[in-house]
Amino acid sequence: MTVRLRVAPSPTGSLHVGTARTALFNWLYARHHGGQFILRVDDTDRERSTLEHEADILGSLRWLGLDWDEGVETGGPHGTYRQSDRFDRYAEAARRLVASGAAYYDDRTPEELESLRQRAQGEKLPPGHYIRVPETTANRGAIRLSVPQGEAVVFDDLVRGPVSFEGRDIDDFVILRSDGTPTYHLASTVDDVDYEITHVARGEDLLPSTPKHILLTKAMGAIEPTYAHLPLLFGTDGKKLSKRHGATSLTTYRDQGYLPDAVFNYLSLLGWSLDSETTIFSREQAIAAFDLDDVSSNPAVFDPDKLLWLNGEYIRAMAPDDFALAARPHVECAVGRALAEDEWSRFLAVSDLVRERTHLLPEAGEQVVFLFDDFDEFDQASWERVMTKDGVGAILDRAGEGLAALGDWTAPGIEAVLRGMLEEHGVGAAKGLQPIRVAVTGSSVSPPLFESLAALGKEKTLERLLRARSLVPLT
Numbered sequence: 212m213t214v215r216l217r218v219a220p221s222p223t224g225s226l227h228v229g230t231a232r233t234a235l236f237n238w239l240y241a242r243h244h245g246g247q248f249i250l251r252v253d254d255t256d257r258e259r260s261t262l263e264h265e266a267d268i269l270g271s272l273r274w275l276g277l278d279w280d281e282g283v284e285t286g287g288p289h290g291t292y293r294q295s296d297r298f299d300r301y302a303e304a305a306r307r308l309v310a311s312g313a314a315y316y317d318d319r320t321p322e323e324l325e326s327l328r329q330r331a332q333g334e335k336l337p338p339g340h341y342i343r344v345p346e347t348t349a350n351r352g353a354i355r356l357s358v359p360q361g362e363a364v365v366f367d368d369l370v371r372g373p374v375s376f377e378g379r380d381i382d383d384f385v386i387l388r389s390d391g392t393p394t395y396h397l398a399s400t401v402d403d404v405d406y407e408i409t410h411v412a413r414g415e416d417l418l419p420s421t422p423k424h425i426l427l428t429k430a431m432g433a434i435e436p437t438y439a440h441l442p443l444l445f446g447t448d449g450k451k452l453s454k455r456h457g458a459t460s461l462t463t464y465r466d467q468g469y470l471p472d473a474v475f476n477y478l479s480l481l482g483w484s485l486d487s488e489t490t491i492f493s494r495e496q497a498i499a500a501f502d503l504d505d506v507s508s509n510p511a512v513f514d515p516d517k518l519l520w521l522n523g524e525y526i527r528a529m530a531p532d533d534f535a536l537a538a539r540p541h542v543e544c545a546v547g548r549a550l551a552e553d554e555w556s557r558f559l560a561v562s563d564l565v566r567e568r569t570h571l572l573p574e575a576g577e578q579v580v581f582l583f584d585d586f587d588e589f590d591q592a593s594w595e596r597v598m599t600k601d602g603v604g605a606i607l608d609r610a611g612e613g614l615a616a617l618g619d620w621t622a623p624g625i626e627a628v629l630r631g632m633l634e635e636h637g638v639g640a641a642k643g644l645q646p647i648r649v650a651v652t653g654s655s656v657s658p659p660l661f662e663s664l665a666a667l668g669k670e671k672t673l674e675r676l677l678r679a680r681s682l683v684p685l686t
Contacts, residue, residue, distance in 0.1 A: 214246030215409045216275060218272075219253045219399065222265035228513065229414060229444045229452065231275060232478045236441060237503040238277045239479070243566050249406055250282030254295045255398055259304055271461040274471050275478075276494065281406075289406055294398050300514035301393035304401045304431065305354045305386050313430035314386060318352030339382025354387040356427060364422035369503040370440035371415070376422040384423055400427040408436050412503055415440040433623075439503040442482045446676045452513050468572030469518070469540060477518045481511035491524060523570035534566045535559060538575040545576025546583045557582045560666040564658045581652040581669055585675075593655035602638075603646045607680040609636065610647050611673060620669045626661040649680030656670040 218234040220226060242247040250272070254260035271282060281287030291297060325373035327341040334340075343357075362378045368654035386397035393401075403411060404422070411424075418440045426436045458464060464474055476491060483506050485492045526534065535558070542558055543549055550558075558565075558579055569575050580586070589598070597603070613628040633643040648660050651672055657663055665674050 212408060214241060214244045215249060215407055216241045216246065216412060217403070217408050219248040219251040219402075220268050221253045222268060223256055223259040223380065224264055226268045226271040226463075227459050228461055229459075229481050231271065231461045232444065232473075232481050232511075233413055233441060234272060234277055235275070235475065235478050236483070236503070237410075238279075239497055240410065240412065240503050241280075242498045244499045245528050246409075247280040248277075249287070249396060249408070250279040250285070250292065251402060251406070252283050252293045252294055253395075253398070255393060255395070257295065260295070263595065267462055271465065274465055275461065275475055276471055293496055294393075295401065296597065297402070298391070298393065298396070300405070301398055301401055302387060302391055305393070305397060308356065308386070308430055311430070312357070314356045314385075315353050316350055317355050317383075317385075318349055318389070326557055334613045337380050340379075350404070351389075353385045353389045356382040356386050356423075356430065358426060364425050364559075365434070366425060366438055368650075369410075369437060370442070370506045371399060371418075371440055371508050374418070374421075381422055383424070383613070386427065396423045396427060397675060400424045400431070403436060404428060404431055404433040410437045410439065410503070411439060412439040415508075439506065441506060442508055442510050444481060447514050453576060453663045456513070457515050464518075468574070469522050470525045470537075470572075474478050474518070476525070481513065482506050482509075491521070503518075519570050525571050525662040526572070527567060529566065531563055531566070534575075536564050536573055538562070538565070538569075541572045542576040542579060545573070545580050550583065550590045554583055557666045561658045561662050564662055568658065578656070578658055581654075581657065582663075585654040585671075588653075589649060589679075590654040590656075593649050593653075595668050597645045597649050597655055598679070600642075602642075604680060605636075606638065606643055606646050607676055607683065608651060611676040611680070614664075614669070614676070615673055617669070620665065622661040622665040625664050629661070647676070647680075651675045 216237040218230070218237050219232050220234075238248050240246070250269075252265055252268075254265070261296070272279075278364075279285055281289070282292040309316065313619070324342060328338045331338050331340040342355075358378060360378055360380045364376045364378065364465060366374055367376050384396060387393055399420075402408075421438055421440070425435050444452040446452050448456075450456075452459060456486075458467070461474070465471075472494070475494060475497075476663055477494075479497050479501075480490070481486075483501065485496060485500050529537070538558075539550075539555070561579065561582075565575050565578050568578065610629060611630050613632050614625065617624055617628050629644065629647065630640075632638075633640060644660055645655055648657055648663075649655055651660075651667065652663060
């Protein structure tokens with residue numbers, strides 16, 4: 212049997228990290244077993260679904276490195292993979308269920324149905340106890356599935372193990388609304404049957420829907436898929452992940468400068484692990500090892516700090532040329548213009564050092580803005596912490612004098628002059644070099660000082676030392 216799995220995002224917003232994790236686990240399982248991964252768009256919510264959201268979702272999946280064998284924009288033997296194109300198919304499936312006796316029309320009013328629910332509640336019965344096949348029905352109204360009574364719905368979940376739902380607790384639920392639109396239960400089940408989905412891996416919040424989908428699948432005469440309900444994502448405070456914990460959109464993480472390989476690696480760790488020791492691993496390693504049987508049923512904690520750390524590890528592991536290519540748009544964004552090649556060479560002179568100090572790609576730009584343009588203001592916190600101390604003026608004077616006389620304008624030459632100056636006057640490195648850093652870069656945080664001055668050039672370095680000297684007390 213060829214395993215076939217799917218992900219079915221709704222284009223009502225950007226791709227949530229939880230949906231991205233679900234897509235990733237489905238993709239990994241399909242690739243591990245040499246199966247097929249299908250992308251379906253659940254866009255039955257006509258009011259909120261947009262093509263812009265759909266494009267965002269598809270772009271985010273591609274950025275993450277997930278490809279699909281069938282589906283939206285790829286096509287396949289089923290013609291369409293958007294639910295909005297399949298309303299006729301859902302209506303046909305519902306009518307066939309009515310014809311077979313597995314479903315029935317129900318034209319009762321909301322008020323009548325609520326009265327039946329209240330009656331059941333008063334008698335301490337399941338809410339849908341009296342919402343069964345009415346004595347007389349017309350061929351109009353909504354269509355409900357007739358749920359068999361006295362039969363438990365039992366299935367073996369790959370993550371949670373054996374799961375059972377009592378039939379008496381499942382209402383005769385609506386599958387086709389009176390306006391002809393399908394419910395989630397009908398559309399999802401018909402698609403899974405038509406697309407021959409063998410495994411459904413989805414969030415455990417959808418677990419209550421599973422018995423309904425199994426009943427529908429059986430009523431259609433099809434074989435039910437194997438289910439795996441993935442643990443929900445929680446924040447570090449132990450509550451369900453939401454916007455109050457920070458960004459939840461994959462697009463946001465992409466725009467913030469995270470690398471797709473780092474996000475892929477981190478999402479893989481949310482409920483699964485390669486082994487008990489390995490945190491960083493390749494896509495190929497994940498594919499070779501992944502199995503839904505190994506996914507934990509415990510909630511997975513989404514920790515932004517760990518993701519940030521992991522992204523930094525991936526950045527530091529990049530080849531120098533790859534880092535420069537990835538960093539360039541962020542450097543140019545920070546500077547506010549495209550850089551000429553002679554300007555870009557200044558960045559390349561310090562790019563390896565910048566890479567070692569970068570956790571997010573935009574930080575690369577923030578660290579090197581001083582190389583390309585003069586700054587109007589110093590970082591206020593850096594100035595107050597460093598430049599207001601006694602002796603700063605003298606340090607800037609001596610540094611300027613020594614560097615002005617330097618002919619070998621290289622990092623080693625600059626280092627020799629400045630360290631010699633500090634030793635001659637008995638000043639420690641921290642006290643003596645930080646004022647020079649703030650004076651030349653505008654901040655106490657920058658790439659290593661000697662390499663920074665070498666890349667900036669002698670003329671600009673001396674200009675900035677003089678400017679800063681004019682702003683500190685004459686001491």
